[in-house]
Amino acid sequence: MARKSGAASGNSLSAQRKRAAFWFLVPMLSALIFVAAWPLLRTIYFSFTDTSLTSLYDGRWIGFDNYLSYRELSSGRVIWKGTLVDPAWWNAVWNTVRFTFISVAFETVLGLMVALVLHQNFKGRGWVRAAILIPWAIPTIVSARMWGWMLNDQFGIINDMLLSVGLIDRKIAWTATADTAMYAVLAVDIWKTTPFMALLCLAGLQMIPRDIYEAAKVDGVHPIKVFWKVTLPLIRPALMVAIIFRSLDALRIFDLVYVLTPNSQATKTMSVIARENLFDFDKFAYGSAQSTLLFALIAIFVSAYIWLGKVDLGGNADR
Amino acid sequence: MKKHLQNVGFWCVVALIVIVSVFPFYYAVITSFKTGTSLFEVDYFITSFDLANYAQVMENKKFLRSIFNSVLIAGATVGFAMFLAVTASYALARVHFRGRSLLLMSILAVSMFPQIAVLAGLFELIRFLGIYNTPWAMILSYTIFTLPFTVWVLTTFMRDLPIEIEEAAIIDGATPWNIITQVFLPLMWPALVTTGLLAFIGAWNEFLFALTFTASEEQRTVPVAIALLSGSTEFETPWGALMAASVIVTVPLIILVLIFQQKIVSGLTAGGVKG
Numbered sequence: 001m002a003r004k005s006g007a008a009s010g011n012s013l014s015a016q017r018k019r020a021a022f023w024f025l026v027p028m029l030s031a032l033i034f035v036a037a038w039p040l041l042r043t044i045y046f047s048f049t050d051t052s053l054t055s056l057y058d059g060r061w062i063g064f065d066n067y068l069s070y071r072e073l074s075s076g077r078v079i080w081k082g083t084l085v086d087p088a089w090w091n092a093v094w095n096t097v098r099f100t101f102i103s104v105a106f107e108t109v110l111g112l113m114v115a116l117v118l119h120q121n122f123k124g125r126g127w128v129r130a131a132i133l134i135p136w137a138i139p140t141i142v143s144a145r146m147w148g149w150m151l152n153d154q155f156g157i158i159n160d161m162l163l164s165v166g167l168i169d170r171k172i173a174w175t176a177t178a179d180t181a182m183y184a185v186l187a188v189d190i191w192k193t194t195p196f197m198a199l200l201c202l203a204g205l206q207m208i209p210r211d212i213y214e215a216a217k218v219d220g221v222h223p224i225k226v227f228w229k230v231t232l233p234l235i236r237p238a239l240m241v242a243i244i245f246r247s248l249d250a251l252r253i254f255d256l257v258y259v260l261t262p263n264s265q266a267t268k269t270m271s272v273i274a275r276e277n278l279f280d281f282d283k284f285a286y287g288s289a290q291s292t293l294l295f296a297l298i299a300i301f302v303s304a305y306i307w308l309g310k311v312d313l314g315g316n317a318d319r
Numbered sequence: 320m321k322k323h324l325q326n327v328g329f330w331c332v333v334a335l336i337v338i339v340s341v342f343p344f345y346y347a348v349i350t351s352f353k354t355g356t357s358l359f360e361v362d363y364f365i366t367s368f369d370l371a372n373y374a375q376v377m378e379n380k381k382f383l384r385s386i387f388n389s390v391l392i393a394g395a396t397v398g399f400a401m402f403l404a405v406t407a408s409y410a411l412a413r414v415h416f417r418g419r420s421l422l423l424m425s426i427l428a429v430s431m432f433p434q435i436a437v438l439a440g441l442f443e444l445i446r447f448l449g450i451y452n453t454p455w456a457m458i459l460s461y462t463i464f465t466l467p468f469t470v471w472v473l474t475t476f477m478r479d480l481p482i483e484i485e486e487a488a489i490i491d492g493a494t495p496w497n498i499i500t501q502v503f504l505p506l507m508w509p510a511l512v513t514t515g516l517l518a519f520i521g522a523w524n525e526f527l528f529a530l531t532f533t534a535s536e537e538q539r540t541v542p543v544a545i546a547l548l549s550g551s552t553e554f555e556t557p558w559g560a561l562m563a564a565s566v567i568v569t570v571p572l573i574i575l576v577l578i579f580q581q582k583i584v585s586g587l588t589a590g591g592v593k594g
Binding site: 036136 | 524531583
């Protein structure tokens with residue numbers, strides 16, 4: 001639509017615009033190839049070699065050995081090796097998937113509830129919205145340390161609160177105990193990210209025309225029915241986009257886990273274990289293989305989600 | 320009566336939302352004012368007002384240096400990304416060419432990359448360029464998320480500018496470059512400020528790259544300094560100083576976010592990308 005004047009003044013103008021567009025895009029695309037595409041390809045390449053951290057250029061091609069290999073002993077026993085049979089890796093995969101599923105589910109429900117509250121007209125609404133932006137504005141590392149202090153086993157305020165209302169009968173080392181470490185990580189992540197979900201949901205809610213609600217009110221439809229039959233279907237597209245962005249973010253989580261629950265098997269995620277192998281354990285190629293697997297998992301997830309949900313991530317890109 | 324009860328319930332929910340959102344920060348502020356043994360007593364309200372922790376943090380040269388590093392790195396990253404993104408987003412928003420939406424999707428895909436997937440390759444690149452343990456390592460690596468984000472949000476903004484303005488400029492013989500610099504940029508200041516601010520916050524908060532590409536304490540950024548801040552032994556975390564440092568680096572962000580809250584909300588929802 002609406003390129004009439006451009007077309008009217010002939011093809012040369014259109015060609016000139018396309019040429020300009022090309023030169024406008026080249027610097028940006030070169031920068032992205034340099035910092036994103038090339039390093040990604042190198043990571044994938046490293047995963048097929050035996051490169052070590054100290055000699056980055058001496059790696060030899062070893063095929064899929066970092067992923068899976070087997071050796072038959074003279075006794076006839078077969079030994080499998082590689083990431084795909086590494087229990088520590090599968091533990092990290094399970095932690096990541098569990099974390100992603102639970103945190104995104106809670107953030108979606110709570111975010112939607114907060115958005116519904118903020119969608120009401122009440123005095124001081126601006127202040128409430130300002131307040132919920134605070135968790136979002138605090139850097140993740142800082143919130144990890146703040147919550148680390150609140151969840152401290154000896155002097156933490158959370159234990160104090162729960163003891164005084166009688167929910168627990170002794171102090172709990174939330175971040176250090178294997179049973180509770182994941183709950184701690186989930187709580188902080190949900191606290192920090194629900195505002196983001198709420199704002200996206202609120203934007204979706206504000207696009208619904210008011211007269212739909214008025215019509216429902218005139219017809220005497222129960223508010224809960226209105227929510228399920230009108231509100232939810234109408235904000236579904238906005239909600240889907242928010243959920244996919246959040247899931248992708250949750251699948252790659254690193255900083256919160258690394259700082260809040262250091263070295264805990266119960267929370268170690270795929271990003272954490274991959275970085276550990278890359279830089280702490282001098283298993284550079286092995287860590288590269290794990291990074292590549294995480295990348296592949298996210299790529300599959302995105303394709304499946306777009307394909308199944310028919311999500312229009314590009315918005316009206318082709319207008 | 321029923322109406323009244325509903326009202327009370329509603330205000331309880333509102334109060335709960337506000338308290339849960341604000342309390343951890345409030346508690347950090349309270350803790351930062353406490354020293355000595357009073358640190359280890361749980362208080363729900365301010366009991367002392369001792370600035371010793373703040374004095375200790377502000378006297379720590381290494382921490383001040385990391386604030387300087389963070390400002391420099393985030394500022395340079397955002398400046399660089401904006402410089403490339405303004406022209407690129409004009410091309411993506413205003414010029415029709417084949418493969419445009421595929422290109423947009425690829426750019427969006429880059430911003431959703433798991434950062435760990437490029438970590439090994441970036442490490443090699445940074446070593447090769449000889450910029451390991453310098454601010455350049457972060458300026459280079461942060462481009463991977465600031466650039467796609469700025470391009471994506473600015474494209475959304477530019478698409479919404481009225482076509483008539485551009486047509487008038489074309490009839491006057493303006494080249495695309497003139498259109499960007501003389502027609503669009505003056506209209507886009509609010510969008511540029513919002514996008515820049517969100518990208519700045521993203522770069523300011525980044526942890527994985529900063530942790531991996533720095534080795535000495537002088538080169539650390541704020542998140543790395545705070546994450547690795549510890550006492551003489553593992554069991555002596557200096558909680559008072561840690562909370563003071565946390566408050567110092569968070570207050571400017573909170574003020575910025577509150578000032579620009581209207582714009583940030585629209586920027587976030589336009590981009591649909593976490594900043």
